[in-house]
Amino acid sequence: MDPTASLLATHREGTDALDDAEDATRLPSHEELSQMQALVTATAQTDDPRQLRPDALFRDCMRAPKRAEQGERFLLLAFALPHYTGNRMVLAWEPDVSFDPAYCPYELRLRLVRAPEGVQVKPLEIDLRRQPKGSLELPVWKARTQEEWLQGYLFELEARPTTTTTLATIQQFLMPDWAPTILYARFGMLPLLLATLLITLLAIGLAMPLGIAAAVYLSEQASPRIREWFKPILEILASIPTVVLGYFGVMLIAPALQQMFGEALQLSSGRGLLATALMMAVFILPTVISLSEDALRAVPNSLREGAEALGLTLAERVRLVLLPTAKSGLIAAGLLAIARVMGETMIVWILSDGTPTMPDFSSPAAALGTLVKPTRGIPDTIAIEMGNVEFESPHYGHLFLLGLTLFVLTLGINLLGFAYRKRAQVVL
Amino acid sequence: MVAAMTLPKQKVAMETVELSVSYNGKPALKRVSLAFPANAVTALIGPSGCGKSTLLRCLNRMNDRIPGVEITGKVMLNGEDIYARRVNLTRLRREVGMVFQKPNPFPMSIFENVALGPRLHYGLRGRALQEVVEDALRKAALWDEVKDELHKSGLALSGGQQQRLCIARMLAVQPRILLMDEPCSALDPISTQKIEELIVELGKQYTVIVVTHNLQQAARISHYTGFLMYGELVEWGETRQVFENPTRPETEDYIRGRFG
Amino acid sequence: MMNAVQSGSVRTGEWESLAARQDARRARKNALLTSAFGAVGLATVLLVLGLVAAIAYHGAPTLSWEFLTQPPREGMSAGGVGPMILGSILLMVGAFLMATPLGVFGGVCLAEYGERSRLMRLMHASVAALAGTPPIVYGLFGLAIFVLKFKLGVSLLAGWLTLTLFCVPSIVLTTEAALKTVPAALIDGGLALGLSRWQTLWRIALPYALPGILTGIILSLGRAVGEATPVLFTASIYYTTAETTLGWETLRQPVANLPYYLAEGYRQPGVVPERLIWGACLTLILLTLLLNAGAILIRSRTRRRYLW
Numbered sequence: 004m005d006p007t008a009s010l011l012a013t014h015r016e017g018t019d020a021l022d023d024a025e026d027a028t029r030l031p032s033h034e035e036l037s038q039m040q041a042l043v044t045a046t047a048q049t050d051d052p053r054q055l056r057p058d059a060l061f062r063d064c065m066r067a068p069k070r071a072e073q074g075e076r077f078l079l080l081a082f083a084l085p086h087y088t089g090n091r092m093v094l095a096w097e098p099d100v101s102f103d104p105a106y107c108p109y110e111l112r113l114r115l116v117r118a119p120e121g122v123q124v125k126p127l128e129i130d131l132r133r134q135p136k137g138s139l140e141l142p143v144w145k146a147r148t149q150e151e152w153l154q155g156y157l158f159e160l161e162a163r164p165t166t167t168t169t170l171a172t173i174q175q176f177l178m179p180d181w182a183p184t185i186l187y188a189r190f191g192m193l194p195l196l197l198a199t200l201l202i203t204l205l206a207i208g209l210a211m212p213l214g215i216a217a218a219v220y221l222s223e224q225a226s227p228r229i230r231e232w233f234k235p236i237l238e239i240l241a242s243i244p245t246v247v248l249g250y251f252g253v254m255l256i257a258p259a260l261q262q263m264f265g266e267a268l269q270l271s272s273g274r275g276l277l278a279t280a281l282m283m284a285v286f287i288l289p290t291v292i293s294l295s296e297d298a299l300r301a302v303p304n305s306l307r308e309g310a311e312a313l314g315l316t317l318a319e320r321v322r323l324v325l326l327p328t329a330k331s332g333l334i335a336a337g338l339l340a341i342a343r344v345m346g347e348t349m350i351v352w353i354l355s356d357g358t359p360t361m362p363d364f365s366s367p368a369a370a371l372g373t374l375v376k377p378t379r380g381i382p383d384t385i386a387i388e389m390g391n392v393e394f395e396s397p398h399y400g401h402l403f404l405l406g407l408t409l410f411v412l413t414l415g416i417n418l419l420g421f422a423y424r425k426r427a428q429v430v431l
Numbered sequence: 432m433v434a435a436m437t438l439p440k441q442k443v444a445m446e447t448v449e450l451s452v453s454y455n456g457k458p459a460l461k462r463v464s465l466a467f468p469a470n471a472v473t474a475l476i477g478p479s480g481c482g483k484s485t486l487l488r489c490l491n492r493m494n495d496r497i498p499g500v501e502i503t504g505k506v507m508l509n510g511e512d513i514y515a516r517r518v519n520l521t522r523l524r525r526e527v528g529m530v531f532q533k534p535n536p537f538p539m540s541i542f543e544n545v546a547l548g549p550r551l552h553y554g555l556r557g558r559a560l561q562e563v564v565e566d567a568l569r570k571a572a573l574w575d576e577v578k579d580e581l582h583k584s585g586l587a588l589s590g591g592q593q594q595r596l597c598i599a600r601m602l603a604v605q606p607r608i609l610l611m612d613e614p615c616s617a618l619d620p621i622s623t624q625k626i627e628e629l630i631v632e633l634g635k636q637y638t639v640i641v642v643t644h645n646l647q648q649a650a651r652i653s654h655y656t657g658f659l660m661y662g663e664l665v666e667w668g669e670t671r672q673v674f675e676n677p678t679r680p681e682t683e684d685y686i687r688g689r690f691g
Numbered sequence: 692m693m694n695a696v697q698s699g700s701v702r703t704g705e706w707e708s709l710a711a712r713q714d715a716r717r718a719r720k721n722a723l724l725t726s727a728f729g730a731v732g733l734a735t736v737l738l739v740l741g742l743v744a745a746i747a748y749h750g751a752p753t754l755s756w757e758f759l760t761q762p763p764r765e766g767m768s769a770g771g772v773g774p775m776i777l778g779s780i781l782l783m784v785g786a787f788l789m790a791t792p793l794g795v796f797g798g799v800c801l802a803e804y805g806e807r808s809r810l811m812r813l814m815h816a817s818v819a820a821l822a823g824t825p826p827i828v829y830g831l832f833g834l835a836i837f838v839l840k841f842k843l844g845v846s847l848l849a850g851w852l853t854l855t856l857f858c859v860p861s862i863v864l865t866t867e868a869a870l871k872t873v874p875a876a877l878i879d880g881g882l883a884l885g886l887s888r889w890q891t892l893w894r895i896a897l898p899y900a901l902p903g904i905l906t907g908i909i910l911s912l913g914r915a916v917g918e919a920t921p922v923l924f925t926a927s928i929y930y931t932t933a934e935t936t937l938g939w940e941t942l943r944q945p946v947a948n949l950p951y952y953l954a955e956g957y958r959q960p961g962v963v964p965e966r967l968i969w970g971a972c973l974t975l976i977l978l979t980l981l982l983n984a985g986a987i988l989i990r991s992r993t994r995r996r997y998l999w
Binding site for chain 2: 226227303305306307308309310311312313314315316319323324327328
Binding site: 213216217220221223235237238239242245246247253255288292316317318319321322342348352353385386390394402403409410413416417420421 | 734
């Protein structure tokens, strides 16, 4: 069927031969418009003038963020074909379902630049982020020849970065939705960051007290012989590759969790945040023990003797003298452990492997779900998605941004840990 | 050698009976029997490595923690052997306090350093605790110097003050016997003098046992002196007698500075 | 029992009764806490033994000469893990050859000039921070720089370079720590003999610290060989059914390796049978344990040598 209405568009940018070095806001003349015919990048022809939709263009705009850094403009020509009988035509726009203006770092405007001769319409300017879906009714304009197309309604669709692109990217980066593969991709890092932090918190919360307790046992209670046996055993644990730990978690911890929570929460497997955190605790335990033991051993013997001569029991000596004295060293140990857990990839990858979700602690049930269900952290997202991402696409860039975030976070924590270790050396 | 040396006219606070100590099979103390008179200062002297520190550390069982140590004989306190099976170490150390060669205040405030002991041992809180702390600091002749900065870290004090803080910390636990392991050897002369005066003062109320390698110091501060050599107790008696009129040639040689 | 001295407002006779009230509670608490510490220590040991035993139990039946040497067959669902083991070893050896000189040199520099200037202190802090930087960050760096920028592609070479970067900071730190244990008297002795600073370092300090340095290198390689993430985007290939043939072109080709095989094998369930995965787990653990045993051996031998 012959289309009865048409929307022609052309893309205009800084490098365009047409208006190189010219005022970008200047409208093309008639001649130029006809030359631009050759440059038409998108046409929407339809037999129903109610469906003149500019959203395809809108989409292109989102796909080319590099070009859009300078601002990007599309020109749209809207007209009806001669055999159309109505006296109104409708320009409607509706973005893809994945479009969320909050994740769109561009100001998107649809502007009526010129109405056809003899047609009276009010000036129009629509903010498409405020009004992502809508329609306009226009008096019909019929074009019989190609020449006349150019005399139809001329709209302009403009995309302009809201602030700077960097800032916009960062703003978007802290949004709660990570969906890199939908049409209007969303790169909100928050759920990934929170998952990583939550896993780290749980793992360290578990490993730190246990690790310090074992370190106290090693440095204060165990005989030298036991200590000699203990150290290599710890090193074995430290040397077990994380892939193996992850697999171990899948085979043993996940089924146990599945039994505990499976029915209540309708889990398909026990894999999830809790299983990950448990295995992370196992992973970090040897590090925590040996660093804490170093910190405890750095406490001078004279303090041990002083406390013992004062009649303090072992537990009191540990609690009131040794641990407070070794505090800086223990904090350093904790910080180094945090950095390592945050960046550990394989355990999360194997044991959690879910969709990015925001933690929800609004109700006990939701909190339990958050803790037990699969989720996605920063490092595993990089590992999983880097495998099938288009080179230099926004997704690719954002994965590097995730890596940078992880690097900066762990760098900060490590430097802090280093400072604490230095401080421990100064105090003692 | 000397089997048992006691001075019958003086009340005895603590007594070792045939005490021997060895580290990994190497003897450090050989069958030492010796009684420490109550409410007096006893000095233990002798060349380095003679076992005087070992002897002192046996008196509150601080040697237990050293790996490879073997101890035989008895140390009697209140008619009980402190090396008997079911001795409560906490209680022993409550009664027998100790200060060390190097001042070792805990890295906490002056007040906390002193309050730690009484709080744990006697469950003291609030006013009563403050009184005990003040009293201990006064007895250690430190109160006037620190009364306005009790919250300051104990590590911020000078060496001599730190040592007096350690003495106050010990006194706050209400011991009867004070063991001092070369308490002045890490200090400057002025601090040393202060501590010596303090020891003399404490000797009036407590049984003080001081290990020192400084003979003049022993002569200045102690009522009784024991001289050890190669892990054996060579001579024992009133300080004046030991220094002026030793019964054994080794003692005489040592005191005249011929060796050691 | 009488306490000799009146102190504060507590009357002379009262001390003992006050103490008696605390003693039992303190003893109980002490017993509770000390046994808790011991229990945690014991639990840690049991955890390690349990882990190793479970993996050995599940993996041992798979382990055979064929499994260790043959390539996978029938679309990865049968056969062995020969190319993966070879790839892991290739990656490790290359990283060892490149990271050792760099790391030891860096460690020597830090130990020599360590605390002298603000710049060196900053260097020290950065090396420490780099040693704690997550392997995935190294992976990304390797991807951006070696694979894409230098156009090495996903290849053994890119993997070597990335692993080298990953290993160097920790080798620097252990070398520095080992050099710091050299007694000052030994150094002074060397200098007194008229040796130059560098000669002393080279002839006296380094040999003394060598066991510590070697241990550090081995442990760092052990970590590298088990770590999948640095080579994930830079050197790894999952699907292999052919035996790896070694040659110059191998440098530019991706290699299969055990950690990546495990990661992918697990993530694509149903392809690789469980028993093969357990077998590969055990193989990988044996590989790292072998390295560890080497480190422990070196340490215990030198401890004996220097025990005078």
